[in-house]
Every structure is written in structure tokens, then in C-alpha cells.
Amino acid sequence: MAGFLSDLVQYRRLLLMLVVLGIGGTHLSGFQMSVINYTSPYIQKFINETWLERYGSVLPQETLMLLWSLIVSVYCMGGMIGCLCSGYLTAAFGKKKSLLLNDVVLITAALLTASSRRAKAFEMILAGRFLEGIAAGIHMNAHVQYAGEISPKKLRGFINVTSTVFLALGKTVARILGLRELLGSQALWPLLMASCGLPALVQLLTLPFFPESPPYLLMQKGDTEGCKKAIRQLWGEGQHQAEIDDIMKEKATMENTKILSVLELVKEPAFRWQLYMIVTLTTTIQLSGINAIYFYTFEVLQAAGFDEKMASYMTLSIGLSELLAAVVCSSIIERLGRKVLLRGGYWIMGSLLAAITVTLSLQDWYFWMPYCSLALIILFTVVFAVGPGGATVSTRVEIFKLSCRPPAFVISSVLTWLGVFVIGTTFPFLVERLKHFCFLIFMVVLFTSGMIIHLFLPETKGKSIMEITEEFNKLNFKNKKIPATPNHVTEDYTFCTRL
16 A cells, blocks of 8 residues: 555656546547437437528428438548548657647537537538547547556556546546536537537646657657656656666667558568457457447336436446446556456456346346346446456557557557447447347357457566567567567667666
């Protein structure tokens, strides 16, 4: 306990920076993903009223649904564009400047959505959602990379998982503000949509007081003194020489500190298994069934006899469970390791999906069966947040060197946004055909991914990026001679042991 408290004191500025990163990072992504559900009826009514006032005729239902689906999907389109830009932006300008620019985009989007009803232009909502998507594509990459690069080795897992905590926090904040007693009403829905502008403004005003990522300053800018100063600002005074040496060893393996492009990364055999792992992790998150679980929550609550108002509060309780579980993940990830949380989480989630399928099949047989389904749904959400939800983020950061981290995150993000779009458009038809038996598809994916992780993913807990790379080299060059890796630091880059 004494060690934990001393870490809080020593790394207090680092922890404060994590809060600043989070509120303008993944917190906003979680908020924007959830808030659209609470504004749906009001926005559709607003579109109808605007159309009637403009053209003197009622908008056909098919056209209304087309416009509404466009408002929902344009966020994913923007996210795809944002994540494609994120690799270039973070490599050329650094994570700090990229996030500051992103805040300006978010504030612009908030002003558009807030003014849409007064201007009587639903097109402004479309434009605002598109800008929010672009911003989400950028800050989801920049936030996670930034947090991973400013973390000391002993806190790396905890710090990486904070992005998942803020994502869950954003969903919970949206559910709270979306209650009819607060902003989820006919009169206040524009303010609810525009609420994302306030966290962006806070980050825009506070992030300039924190340093850029130390590895970026050293390896991309060649700023040795800036790197030392940034570490001192974030980590306090102490013995940090070993971790500085790790950065220098990584720098020694990079030719002219060149950031690889996406195509160069895909062609590079030295990172083949890292790419296999990141594709497996990203795809499994999309096909884990978590979106299906959210879909079936309302159906289960209705079958259990909860009215619409009570169902909203029950859904909020599930969101709070996810948030608390994400916090638990941040506290245990350094003890259990990433591989255990991923593998065990996949297999437990697959077993829970089998049980949920059974209870949903028997839902009309026994009056208490919907309550069993609800309990299993909550448990599934908790296991997801404690295990794969947090461990996936940490693993993505840790298995790639700085030279290929931006393009790796671009690939991962493209898969994520593509998965969100495909699942969002095909899932309703899948449910219509298979009903709750669609969970069996997700169950197979989870058990298969768990076995892949068990066989091929090295544990990254407590290891430097060079040690992790050496583990992957055993797979990448299984039948070949492994290229020599410099294991020394040149005299030109010697640091004192106390900063």
C-alpha cells in the first residue's frame, strides 16, 4: 500500500495528464456512440417538421429512415477518414498537436449540432456527426498511443487500460445525460448532442501545459534534452536510466527513425505475426457479440416486465457495471498479464453466450428466465470490460515499435470502423433470420480466438519493446536466421542515472 501511495505522489503529473487525455479522447468516442440512441426520436421529429415547413408536405417514411440511417452511418464514414489521417498526423506533428487540432474540429462539430434546430437545418446535424467521426478516428489512435508512450514500464498496463475506462465513462455519461429528467427531452436534445464540445474545450486549454511523448521527441525529433525534460516532468525525479536505455535500443534499430507506411508495414516480414495478432484482436472485439448483447438487453428487459422508464435505468446500471469492470481491469492487468485476460476472457464470454442462448430460448417457458438472461448479460458485459476490452488496447500498443505503431493503429482502426459499419448494417438481418441463435456464431469466434492467443501471443507484461520484438522474431523468422539486434547504447546517447 505504501508503494502504491508513493507512486501516486511521484507520478501525480502523469496521472493528471491521463485525465486530460481521456476526457478529450476515448471518453468522447463512448459518449458519441451512445448519445445518438437517446436523441433518435427527437431528431426524426425535427427532420419531419423541417421538411414540412420547407416543402409543405409530409416526408415519406422511407425517406425519413434513409436520412436517419445516414446521420447514424456518417459518423462511421468520418471515423474511417479520421483513422486514415491519424497515422500521418501523429507521425508528422506528434500526438499532442494532433489532439489539439482535433479539439478544434470537435468544438466546430458541437457548434453545428447545437445550432441546427435554431437554424432549422437538419443538414447541420449531418455535418456535425461527420466531423465528430473524423475527430473520433484521430483521437482514438492518438490518445492510446500517447498514453502508452508516456507510461513507465511498471505502470504501462494500468495506463494503457485507462483509455478503455474513459470509453466506458463516456457511454455512462451519455446514458445519464440522456435521461428525460436531464437533457434527454424534446427541448434540450440539441444541448445533449453538443455536450461533446465542453470536454474538447477543456483539453484544448489544458493539454498545452503537458509535454509531447518522450519517445517521439527522441526518435523523431532527435531532441535528447526535450526527452529528458518530458520524462522528468511526467515521472518526477528518480532512477529512469533503464527505460531510457530501452528507448535508445529501439532508436538504434531504426534507420533514420523512419515511420513506415501502411503498405511498407504489410510487406515487412519482421512484423508479420504482430499484424496477425492485431487483426485477430481487432476482429474478435467486433465479433465478440457485445453489440448483440446491447441489442438484446431491451428485449430481455421488456420480457421481464420492466416499463420503458425502468428499462432506461436498468440499461444505465449495465453501463455502470461496465465502467466499474474497466476500472478493475486497470488494477489487475499488471498482476495477471495481458495474455491471461485475453484468453480467459474469450473463453468465459463464449461460455456465457451459450448460456444466454439457452435462457433466451426458454424465456417464454418460465417467468424467472428473463431475469437469468439479464444476469448473464450483465456478467458478459463485466467479463468483456475486465478482460478483452482493456487487455486488447494495452496489447496493441506494446507489440509494435514506434517506427510501425502509427500504420499498425491505422490498420486496426480501419478494421474497427469497417466492422462497426458492417455489423451495424447486417446485424438486424442476422437477428431477423437467426434470432438469439446468432450468439452461436460469436461463440465460435471467441473460442477460436482464445486458442490463437494461447498458442501464438507472447506475454508482454513487464517486458520492453525490444524483448517483445525478440519473442515475435521467433515466429517471424521461425526457419530463418534472426537478424541481429543491437543490444547496446552508443556513447553519444549516455544519460545520467538521475534526471
